[in-house]
Amino acid sequence: MKGEAVTLEEIDKSFAKTAVVRNVSIAVQAGEFLSLLGPSGSGKTTLLMMIAGFETPNRGRISVGARDITFEAPNKRDVGMVFQRYALFPHMTVAQNIAFPLRMRRFGKAEARDRVDAMLATVQLEGFANRLPQQLSGGQQQRVALARALVAEPPVLLMDEPLSALDKKLRETLQIEIKRIQKRLAVTVVYVTHDQEEALTMSDRIAVMAEGELMQIGAPADLYHRPTNAFVAGFIGKMNFLDGEYLGQDGGEAVVRLTQTATIKGPVSIAPAAVGQRLTVAIRPEDLNVTPREGSSSQGLAGTVEAALFVGAVYIVLVAIEERPGKVFEARLPAAGGAQPFVAGDRVNITFEPHALRVFVNQKRQAA
Amino acid sequence: MSPDAEFALATRQVEEGGEGLLLLPRRRRSLSNFLTSTVAGFFLFLILLFLVLPIIVIFPMSFGSASYLEFPPRGLTLNWYRQYLSDPDWRAATFFSVKIALATTFSATMVGTLAAIAFARGKFLGKSLFQALTLSPMIIPHIVIAVAVFIAFSPLNLSGNFFGFLIAHTMLAVPYVVLTVVAALERFDTTLELAALNCGAGRIRAFFSVVLPNIRVGVASGAVFAFLASFDEATVAFFLSGVEGKTITRKMFEDIDFNLTPVIAAVSVVLTVISLIVMGVLQAFNRATVSAQR
Amino acid sequence: MTTPMRIGKFAGRAAASMTSSPSWRQYPLGVSVFLIAPLCLLLGFGFVYPVGRLLGQSFFAPEFGLDNYRRLLETPLYLRVLARTVFVALAVMSASLVLGYPVALAMARLRRGLSNLVMACVLLPLWTSALVRSYAWIVILQRRGLVNDVLLASGVISQPIKLIYTEGAVILAMTHVLVPFMILPVFGAIRAIQPELVQAARNLGAGKTTVFAKVLLPLSLPGIFAGCLMTFILALGFYVTPALVGGPSSLLMATLIGQQTTETLDWGFAGALSTVLLCVTLLIVLLFRKALSYNRGISNVA
Numbered sequence: 001m002k003g004e005a006v007t008l009e010e011i012d013k014s015f016a017k018t019a020v021v022r023n024v025s026i027a028v029q030a031g032e033f034l035s036l037l038g039p040s041g042s043g044k045t046t047l048l049m050m051i052a053g054f055e056t057p058n059r060g061r062i063s064v065g066a067r068d069i070t071f072e073a074p075n076k077r078d079v080g081m082v083f084q085r086y087a088l089f090p091h092m093t094v095a096q097n098i099a100f101p102l103r104m105r106r107f108g109k110a111e112a113r114d115r116v117d118a119m120l121a122t123v124q125l126e127g128f129a130n131r132l133p134q135q136l137s138g139g140q141q142q143r144v145a146l147a148r149a150l151v152a153e154p155p156v157l158l159m160d161e162p163l164s165a166l167d168k169k170l171r172e173t174l175q176i177e178i179k180r181i182q183k184r185l186a187v188t189v190v191y192v193t194h195d196q197e198e199a200l201t202m203s204d205r206i207a208v209m210a211e212g213e214l215m216q217i218g219a220p221a222d223l224y225h226r227p228t229n230a231f232v233a234g235f236i237g238k239m240n241f242l243d244g245e246y247l248g249q250d251g252g253e254a255v256v257r258l259t260q261t262a263t264i265k266g267p268v269s270i271a272p273a274a275v276g277q278r279l280t281v282a283i284r285p286e287d288l289n290v291t292p293r294e295g296s297s298s299q300g301l302a303g304t305v306e307a308a309l310f311v312g313a314v315y316i317v318l319v320a321i322e323e324r325p326g327k328v329f330e331a332r333l334p335a336a337g338g339a340q341p342f343v344a345g346d347r348v349n350i351t352f353e354p355h356a357l358r359v360f361v362n363q364k365r366q367a368a
Numbered sequence: 369m370s371p372d373a374e375f376a377l378a379t380r381q382v383e384e385g386g387e388g389l390l391l392l393p394r395r396r397r398s399l400s401n402f403l404t405s406t407v408a409g410f411f412l413f414l415i416l417l418f419l420v421l422p423i424i425v426i427f428p429m430s431f432g433s434a435s436y437l438e439f440p441p442r443g444l445t446l447n448w449y450r451q452y453l454s455d456p457d458w459r460a461a462t463f464f465s466v467k468i469a470l471a472t473t474f475s476a477t478m479v480g481t482l483a484a485i486a487f488a489r490g491k492f493l494g495k496s497l498f499q500a501l502t503l504s505p506m507i508i509p510h511i512v513i514a515v516a517v518f519i520a521f522s523p524l525n526l527s528g529n530f531f532g533f534l535i536a537h538t539m540l541a542v543p544y545v546v547l548t549v550v551a552a553l554e555r556f557d558t559t560l561e562l563a564a565l566n567c568g569a570g571r572i573r574a575f576f577s578v579v580l581p582n583i584r585v586g587v588a589s590g591a592v593f594a595f596l597a598s599f600d601e602a603t604v605a606f607f608l609s610g611v612e613g614k615t616i617t618r619k620m621f622e623d624i625d626f627n628l629t630p631v632i633a634a635v636s637v638v639l640t641v642i643s644l645i646v647m648g649v650l651q652a653f654n655r656a657t658v659s660a661q662r
Numbered sequence: 663m664t665t666p667m668r669i670g671k672f673a674g675r676a677a678a679s680m681t682s683s684p685s686w687r688q689y690p691l692g693v694s695v696f697l698i699a700p701l702c703l704l705l706g707f708g709f710v711y712p713v714g715r716l717l718g719q720s721f722f723a724p725e726f727g728l729d730n731y732r733r734l735l736e737t738p739l740y741l742r743v744l745a746r747t748v749f750v751a752l753a754v755m756s757a758s759l760v761l762g763y764p765v766a767l768a769m770a771r772l773r774r775g776l777s778n779l780v781m782a783c784v785l786l787p788l789w790t791s792a793l794v795r796s797y798a799w800i801v802i803l804q805r806r807g808l809v810n811d812v813l814l815a816s817g818v819i820s821q822p823i824k825l826i827y828t829e830g831a832v833i834l835a836m837t838h839v840l841v842p843f844m845i846l847p848v849f850g851a852i853r854a855i856q857p858e859l860v861q862a863a864r865n866l867g868a869g870k871t872t873v874f875a876k877v878l879l880p881l882s883l884p885g886i887f888a889g890c891l892m893t894f895i896l897a898l899g900f901y902v903t904p905a906l907v908g909g910p911s912s913l914l915m916a917t918l919i920g921q922q923t924t925e926t927l928d929w930g931f932a933g934a935l936s937t938v939l940l941c942v943t944l945l946i947v948l949l950f951r952k953a954l955s956y957n958r959g960i961s962n963v964a
Contacts (some may be wrong), residue, residue: 054562054686074565074686075574087563091581100577104568148567377724404870412768415761416783420839422798425808429801483701490694498698501705507947509899511697511916512936515923519719520712520933537798539672539708560883565686571693573825600791607923617793624693624797633801643789 003031003188004065004155008052011060013046020046021057022212028190030065030155035191035199037235038209044192047209053077064156068346075104080149080187085165086141089135094144095120095129097243099151118190119147122181139170146178150185157182159191165197175202196236200224208232230360233282240285240329242321244359246277254359256281261321262301265354280360287356288331289318293347300351303329305342312333317342319350323363423640430633448634458635461619465599468530468615472537472598477591479538480545485575487546488553498544508541511605513540514591518607528610536608537598544597545590552586585657592650596643702815716933717940723930730934740918746939747915748834750904751897755844757837758893759886762844766885767878770852788842791870796906799835803907827909835907840896844889851885852878891950898943915939 006028015022021043028034037042051057051062053074058208062070069077082102088097095116120126123143126180135140142162149157158229162178163171181204182189195197199206200220207217208231216223218231227233234241244256244264253265256279266282303319306328314332329350333341342348430448432441452458486492487499505513517536518527526532556579566576580587602617609618614633623632681808689697720730734740769780769952787795802808803825809820823830855878863873901916908917915935 036458052562052566054565056684073570074562075568075570077566078568079566081563081566083563085557085559087557087559087576088565089560089582100569101567104573131546154569408764412780416780418761418838419765419787419841420744420783422795422802423786425801426794471958479700479704482697482948486689486694486697488928490689490697492691492694492698498702501710502701505709508713508942509894509901509936509939509943511899511901511919512716512940513709514901515932515936516716517708518923519929520715526675535704535708539704542704550906551674562686567858598858600793602791602793606901606905609919614873617791620793620797621902621906624800630805636791636797639789639794643791644786647785647789 002155003186005030005064006156006188006190007061008047009055009061009063010042010052011047011050011062013043013050013055013057020212021050024060024209024212024214026207026214026217028188030188031186033179033189033191033202033204035193035203035206036209037193037196037199037206038215039194039223039235041211042209043212044194044209045160047192048160048192051156051309052079052081052158063249078152078154079156079158080154082142082145082149082151082160082162084161086133086162088141088144088148090133093132094125094129094136097133097144098151101148103331115151119151122150123147123177138166139174142166142174143177146181150181150187153185154187156190159189161192161194164193164195171198178202178250180206200236206236208235210235227282227358230280230282233358233360238285238330239282240288242281242324242327242329244279244281246275246279246361248275253354254279256359258301259321261323264357277361282358282360283331283352283356285316285330286314287352289350289351290319290333290342291351292342293349298348301329303348303350305344305346305348307344308342310340315341319348321350386480411494426633426640428631428638428639432630432633434582434630448630449638451631452638458612458619458631461614461616462614462638464530465616467597468533468537469595471530471534472541473591473595475534475538476545476594476597477587478546480542480588481549482551483542484546484553488550489558497654501633502546503543505540509539514607517604521608527608528613530613532608533605533613533615537601538594540601540604541594541597548586548590548593548633549583552583556582557658585654588653595646597646600639600643602649606631608659686710692755713940716929717937718933719930720933720937723933731938732929733931734934734938740935741824743915743918744914746829746912747898747939747941750836750914751894753833754836754840754897755890755894757833758841759890761837761850762841762889762960763886764844764846766852766882769849782843784842787838788846792839792902795839796891796903797832799838799903799907803834825914826907829908829912832904832908832912832914836897836900836903839900839903840893843892843896847888847892848882848885851882851888856882867914872875884937887950891946895943895946899939 006026007027008024008026011021011024012019020041021046024043024047027035036047038044040074046055050057053069053072054363056071060070061068064079092100093361098116098119099112104257107115114128117126120129123146124141125140125147128136128140128144133144133266145162149159159178163174166174175198181223191199191202203220204218206223207218208215208223210231215235216228220236223232223236227236232240233239242258244258247255247257247263249255255263257263258281287295289300290305303323304322306318306320308318309316313335315335317331317333319331320327321329331350369529428441431444433443433445433447434441465539483502487495487502513536517532521527521529521532521536524532526535558584560578561574564578565571569577600617601615602621606615606621607616616639620632620635621631721728723730765780765784768779769784772780773775800807804810805822805824807825809825810819814821814822859877859881860873863877868876899916900914901920902915904912904914905920908914916939919932919935919939922928922935952956
């Protein structure tokens, strides 16, 4: 078995005149682990359903390798799928469940048995062949679902939030296991999740979706360090946002007024159209410096510490921005010394390196 | 609202077991409480007696030796059963009824299951109207249906005829099948069907290997209700029976009116026992399925 | 979702225009039509055509006009039969409620073994043919039947009294036949009441009577309603029991329609009587269907 590329071209899909997927194009490479990440209602599951063939797009083309499967019946696509709640057949044993795709493909009895045994070994369920699904734990059911999806060696495996019903610990074990199996079989995986941590740890690339549109696609580190819009910036990892006003260019950098007293310079992702336009400035918590403020010395943004929390490797300091009532920045400071750096009520300045800033224009929405 | 749906609900709920007691409290009780619950229990007993006694009465009667109906019987005999079994009229009527009931069970289960799938999964114009029409034979007075079918079928030589009965009884039995199968399909998780498609099964394969095994209790219940709806049916059978094609219920009807012999008690016992066996088998099947899936 | 669905394979070719986008979650229109076709044939030939023909006959037999209905309205006997039918149905409904409610309550709230026993007592008659049960009542109520025997033996009466072929006998036997249709919906409604509600009421100091009046009874109303509707409708058009247990003095609509069909062969008049019975039934169903579903909605929330 070898993974094949999955190509989505300009896909549109609407249900009862409500657009749920809008002009999405994604090229998944052969053998790649790609996650579709987004909040509920972002259209990621609908996209997966269209690859599986349960829904068909109103516009666009879906292909696997060189095969156009846009309107192919789901049973002819040769695309494995793991469903959210496993969807194991309750009236069949584990072995019968796993053998089902082979039965449909008219495999010989002996070969089917060998393949089922091999698959049971792969998902570490050797002794469970004759159990019924409801006699298994959630994690075990999940492994059976994975085995059933892979037994016919499809070039593509689709997974629809397969771990969402499991507890955190089991989820982490299975993440590693799924990744291991995927690497070994070199199958192309399209993985739907709303859990950004899961997407970051498992994926080669992540496609971030919101409101039916593809917001950005890239490697996890790319999305984290180089988000191209405020939504991705906020959705992947923690991000502080502040509104600002564009004052003009200065040496290739944008000059942005954040508050009455604070003006900053920073690289611009998309050049604003006009001076005076509203912008969003974003900065990661670990890129913030917090220093005590004495007297009226004003440097960066003036704020008051609301809370300082020790969380192991770092301190999380929550700072209320004085000139923006209600706005609280989160800073992560190394907890090297061990001594608590701030207490609630401390007056502080927040400063940062200009290159750590992201400036976004025209964003549709922000993730919190 | 349908009796069988309510029944299914009722049995399921009883299986889950009861909790507190209202009429007969478990804990320490005062004298007044004791009196209240004793009186309540007595009335309950009387009502239950009212429900059960008329059916129990026919059993000793069918074994009584007197040629007129007497209770309690003085001597015991199997004479009435012997008479029933040796009378060619009774035998023909029984055979005719069983034949119709089995054929009705088959056709109502087929037609009703197909329609139930369309009702549960399809989307088409006038679906709710169709559903209402399908269920209306349960609500419309059977006397109206009986007279209507009799008048319409007579000129077509369908009265007193196997096929006439098959059509009429299937129409009466189909609502039970549709109700139970639609209920089963609504409980069925449709992702299982998608999973089957994804595994490479076509629509028809997916139905037979995944959907049908998971709704089989509903289909079986529908089939049993269909059997009883035909076998115990008396109103349409009364009008549609002819001199040749006569059901057991029509024969009973006539004999009750003309000569009230204990043979009828024997036939009643036979009918009741068949009903109880059929329902018992269904219950056992349901229970086996439920426990297998636990 | 209202766009016509086609089978995926064919849709592939047809979808060049990009207007239809079939979903495999639903069956395509063609499949639905195929699935429902046998039922349509069956209902068309076995139900719609005969009933339509019977209703039509009331206007056309023996000749076109409203003569059949005029005759019905102008003959006091027939109006009395209609009134008696409604009265008997109401009586059966009320008796079913009075007898059925305690049974449903016991079934829902007794401990498991006892409630199973009560359940068996309800299901036994439900699974027995109405014909057999009517026959049993004849045996019980006839001149030399069980009731007269007991009364004679105990000296309450010196002569057998006439019990059978009376209106009372009809109501009694029909109640016996129909009471399970009252018990089961009421039982369902009481079972649906969360036990916490009853416990909470008891904890707040409510006595048994108060719990019943303020919690159980109001919350079981939807079941009562469904049961009443069901028993009333079935009683209106019941044929077997009144035909066997009833006499000439207790003629009901159903028996009258039967007589007109098989004895006087006046199919036009039988059609008119059927139309009236049908209209009364449908009117009640339509009137109360909304209230019924509304009540059920409330019971689901509670």
